[in-house]
Amino acid sequence: MRKYVFERDRLQCQSCGKTAIENLTIDRIIPLARGGKNDISNLQTLCRTCN
Numbered sequence: 001m002r003k004y005v006f007e008r009d010r011l012q013c014q015s016c017g018k019t020a021i022e023n024l025t026i027d028r029i030i031p032l033a034r035g036g037k038n039d040i041s042n043l044q045t046l047c048r049t050c051n
Contacts, residue, residue, distance in 0.1 A: 001040060002026055009045035018047045025051045 005026055012019050027046040030036030 001043070005040065005043045006045055008040075012045065013047040013050055014044045015046055015050035018049075020047065023048045027051050 006024065010019075011021055011024065013024065024045055024047055026043055028036045028038075029042050029044055032038070036042050
């Protein structure tokens, strides 16, 4: 799933646009604690700074 999200987001932080692969993480758009799901549609690529 991680690889799919990175590819879908074109290895780019969805917040600032950085593309440094070694600094990319997967983040939930809506956190689990607020009712978010572990579904691909709730995941996004963020750099470590933005996450």
